[in-house]
Amino acid sequence: MPLPRLYLSPPDIGSAEIELVLEAFQSNWIAPAGPNLDAFEQDFAQLVGSNHAVAVSSGTAALHLALRLAGVGPGDEVLCSSLTFVASAAPITYLGAKPVFIDSEERSWNMDPALACAVIEQKAKAGKVPKALVLVHLYGQSADIAPIKACCDKHGVKLIEDAAEALGATYGEVSPGSFGLAGIHSFNGNKIITTGGGGMLVTDDAELAKQARFLATQARDTAPHYEHSTIGYNYRLSNISASIGLGQLTRLSGKVSRRRGHFKAYAEAFKGLPGVTMQPEAPWGQSTRWLTCLTIDPALAGVTREQVRLALEAQNIEARPVWKPMHLQPVFASAEMHGGKVSERLFDQGLCLPSGAGMSEVDRDRVITAVKNCFARE
Numbered sequence: 001m002p003l004p005r006l007y008l009s010p011p012d013i014g015s016a017e018i019e020l021v022l023e024a025f026q027s028n029w030i031a032p033a034g035p036n037l038d039a040f041e042q043d044f045a046q047l048v049g050s051n052h053a054v055a056v057s058s059g060t061a062a063l064h065l066a067l068r069l070a071g072v073g074p075g076d077e078v079l080c081s082s083l084t085f086v087a088s089a090a091p092i093t094y095l096g097a098k099p100v101f102i103d104s105e106e107r108s109w110n111m112d113p114a115l116a117c118a119v120i121e122q123k124a125k126a127g128k129v130p131k132a133l134v135l136v137h138l139y140g141q142s143a144d145i146a147p148i149k150a151c152c153d154k155h156g157v158k159l160i161e162d163a164a165e166a167l168g169a170t171y172g173e174v175s176p177g178s179f180g181l182a183g184i185h186s187f188n189g190n191k192i193i194t195t196g197g198g199g200m201l202v203t204d205d206a207e208l209a210k211q212a213r214f215l216a217t218q219a220r221d222t223a224p225h226y227e228h229s230t231i232g233y234n235y236r237l238s239n240i241s242a243s244i245g246l247g248q249l250t251r252l253s254g255k256v257s258r259r260r261g262h263f264k265a266y267a268e269a270f271k272g273l274p275g276v277t278m279q280p281e282a283p284w285g286q287s288t289r290w291l292t293c294l295t296i297d298p299a300l301a302g303v304t305r306e307q308v309r310l311a312l313e314a315q316n317i318e319a320r321p322v323w324k325p326m327h328l329q330p331v332f333a334s335a336e337m338h339g340g341k342v343s344e345r346l347f348d349q350g351l352c353l354p355s356g357a358g359m360s361e362v363d364r365d366r367v368i369t370a371v372k373n374c375f376a377r378e
């Protein structure tokens with residue numbers, strides 16, 4: 001009999017969530033709004049240190065709202081990390097704007113600050129300042145925010161942080177997502193906390209939060225009838241989904257420390273495997289280790305990332321390559337790209353291992369053994 005499938009990052013749900021959902025049912029606060037939605041927003045804002053949090057139906061929706069409220073429109077340019085999930089870039093195109101992709105740096109795998117600043121300077125000199133910059137904190141490791149924020153502030157580029165994988169991380173003592181005009185988080189099923197699908201926009205700007213709520217509920221003007229002076233979206237999170245999130249949030253620190261524990265155990269076990277390098281943790285803060293990622297240099301390892309991935313698959317273990325950079329995606333073939341060598345190598349050699357907060361040590365050992373067996377030849 002094959003062993004049960006081991007997933008990359010399955011949901012980790014507890015009894016608090018069931019209680020809170022039941023409470024929502026019993027009080028008939030199903031949708032659209034309700035007390036658990038308000039509580040989820042308040043607790044979340046407090047936890048990440050932002051003044052306001054607006055719960056929406058996905059992280060992608062949150063980013064769409066943030067970009068629109070940053071004033072991004074047709075023909076504008078928006079700088080974005082190339083090494084990321086497509087949801088970081090797709091909302092730029094929803095607004096008719098053009099993504100300009102920036103390569104990663106080795107220290108964090110995130111947007112290279114020197115390169116990003118050089119591009120902003122060069123565009124400012126040419127009289128075409130980018131409207132906004134989407135800064136991604138990949139796999140829970142925060143980017144080097146300060147130098148990027150300084151360049152953005154100098155030229156009036158609106159900074160928007162994609163912290164979808166970084167809930168519970170730090171930059172200095174502060175949560176990534178709270179530095180720019182707005183930040184976004186995701187509660188998709190595979191993220192650090194889940195609502196079964198959902199997202200959050202965080203900001204210190206009260207007016208921006210108000211406008212985000214307005215646009216997320218079909219842009220209804222104040223009137224007894226339905227009155228509209230702009231086009232909105234149906235993006236609000238339901239009170240049921242928020243109930244799940246509220247329960248999940250109470251156990252955030254445990255979830256992060258279990259993910260970090262997986263990383264540590266993997267790193268310990270793979271010490272000495274030739275050509276294997278774990279994703280570094282940059283000196284400026286703590287990563288969530290949303291997924292444990294490593295690179296395999298085939299020249300030293302004698303085995304490729306893909307061979308290791310397939311060997312894990314044969315053991316019914318889900319592993320995935322690191323995100324394929326946006327500048328290599330067919331849909332962005334004609335987009336502007338700066339640099340590329342770093343993210344291309346990370347994609348070629350990078351592998352993500354099962355990292356769920358609920359994964360047992362026995363299951364983790366299954367992964368470790370399967371990886372080590374790839375190196376045990378000759």
Ligand SMILES: *Cc1c(COP(=O)(O)O)cnc(C)c1O
Pocket residue numbers: 057058059060061084085087088136162164165185186187188191198199
């Ligand atoms: C998951 C994710 C998103 C989008 O979140 P959804 O809630 O799935 O829409 C955006 N950016 C990154 C980097 C992500 O990993």
